[in-house]
Amino acid sequence: MSFLREKFAKNLNYISLSIILLLPVIIFLGSGILNFSIILLDILFISEILLKKKFKYFNNKFFYSFIFCWLILLLNLNFSISFYDSLPRSIGFLRFIFFVFAINYYLFESSNKYANLIFKFWTIIFVIISIDLIYEYFVGVNTLGFKSYMPGRLSGFFNQELKIGHLYSALILICLSSIYLYLKDFKMKKINSSFDFIKNNFFYLIIILFLFISIIIGERSNFIKTLIMTTMFLFIFEKKNILKKITSIAIGLFIIFFIIINNADYKERFWRTFLLPLITDPINSVLDSHYGNHYEVAIEVFKNHKLMGVGLKNYRKEVIKDKYPNNASIHPHQVHLELLSETGIIGYVSFLFLFSYHLFFSIRNYIKKRNIYQLSGILFVVVSLIPIIPSGSFFTTYGAALFWLNYGLMLPKK
Numbered sequence: 001m002s003f004l005r006e007k008f009a010k011n012l013n014y015i016s017l018s019i020i021l022l023l024p025v026i027i028f029l030g031s032g033i034l035n036f037s038i039i040l041l042d043i044l045f046i047s048e049i050l051l052k053k054k055f056k057y058f059n060n061k062f063f064y065s066f067i068f069c070w071l072i073l074l075l076n077l078n079f080s081i082s083f084y085d086s087l088p089r090s091i092g093f094l095r096f097i098f099f100v101f102a103i104n105y106y107l108f109e110s111s112n113k114y115a116n117l118i119f120k121f122w123t124i125i126f127v128i129i130s131i132d133l134i135y136e137y138f139v140g141v142n143t144l145g146f147k148s149y150m151p152g153r154l155s156g157f158f159n160q161e162l163k164i165g166h167l168y169s170a171l172i173l174i175c176l177s178s179i180y181l182y183l184k185d186f187k188m189k190k191i192n193s194s195f196d197f198i199k200n201n202f203f204y205l206i207i208i209l210f211l212f213i214s215i216i217i218g219e220r221s222n223f224i225k226t227l228i229m230t231t232m233f234l235f236i237f238e239k240k241n242i243l244k245k246i247t248s249i250a251i252g253l254f255i256i257f258f259i260i261i262n263n264a265d266y267k268e269r270f271w272r273t274f275l276l277p278l279i280t281d282p283i284n285s286v287l288d289s290h291y292g293n294h295y296e297v298a299i300e301v302f303k304n305h306k307l308m309g310v311g312l313k314n315y316r317k318e319v320i321k322d323k324y325p326n327n328a329s330i331h332p333h334q335v336h337l338e339l340l341s342e343t344g345i346i347g348y349v350s351f352l353f354l355f356s357y358h359l360f361f362s363i364r365n366y367i368k369k370r371n372i373y374q375l376s377g378i379l380f381v382v383v384s385l386i387p388i389i390p391s392g393s394f395f396t397t398y399g400a401a402l403f404w405l406n407y408g409l410m411l412p413k414k
Helices: 003-021 023-029 031-052 061-079 083-110 112-139 164-185 193-217 220-237 242-262 264-280 282-287 290-304 335-369 372-384 397-410
Strands: none
Touching: 003 023, 003 031, 003 083, 003 112, 023 031, 023 112, 023 164, 023 397, 031 083, 031 397, 061 083, 061 335, 083 112, 083 397, 112 164, 112 193, 164 193, 164 220, 164 372, 164 397, 193 220, 193 242, 193 264, 220 242, 220 372, 242 264, 290 335, 335 372, 335 397, 372 397
8 A cells, every 4th residue: 555545544544533532422412413423434444445456344244144135125115105205214324234334344453542431531521421310310401401301301411302321331341441441451450458348349339330320221122222231241141159140140130129119200210101001901001101102003004014114214105094093103112123114024024134144254353352342342232132121213314323333333244
């Protein structure tokens, strides 16, 4: 590579790393800026790959399987209720494909030095978010004066948008991984021996604190995801300290129970309208809930459009018809039902193959390499795809960016 070409590629690399560094901040600035940042990162990534002639990133089984799913979405356009409503979302899915490989490239191959810096910066942002949420819980407004409009829910830096729980669940394992690696290398001998308990159990105390924050956010499905992911993470990444791990989860659950019982808003939200019906009558509690209504409508939409679905972003057009209940949502609130109703059997099977295929190789790679960040990505993707857990729309920028970011961490490096 010529000197000028190499220097240009290096500059592209720095800009790309800067965008990735700032992603947890960019997310708060809205979908427009987030979309622009993802597309810019994609362009920079493609340019760098072409300059450095690292064509293996576009000539491998993972990339081909993504392109196959994208072609299915383009085919689906011909069967959409509204071609022009589906068009931006179908074509736009391509940006997430390159986003996945950009994350994988810059954090696992391009520069370990800068990757470690990025993970540490993300952790600092996560801690700031955590402090802000604790402040909002006890004071009633966050550090910027924002206040949630719904009792028992926190909004943090998102102001009136109640979606901080998704961001928290998407970043928690990445940040726990960073904290664990930092503590592993940290020379704790300098700390006074009177702090031995804190010194020896600091990581587990951090987990308990993060679980506490996850419950006070008030988002039930994201809390369940966080609890499942954190428990799996604790028992997979390291085989020792089993008793400490069990104790940490037990203490965390006790604190969660204490909060639910002693706070009227959380008691209503988590116990009376959620856990109690789920324990006493699990099937009917789901069917009779507003999520149950969404699921029933989505199943009906799928039955009426089995092969190709109604098309991306066309679910909302279909459910306003008289044959469906008038309280249906703009999307099914469940990733599997969204794929089934909007892309049909063909689209759903394609994505199911994509996830299964990539997960198989990712898990196999983790067993060999034991990369803790890859584990965090695997667990987030697996738990996000549990069929019974409600979710946001799979194709919207905010939710998709967080999912595909973790997906990029999950995939084995090329």
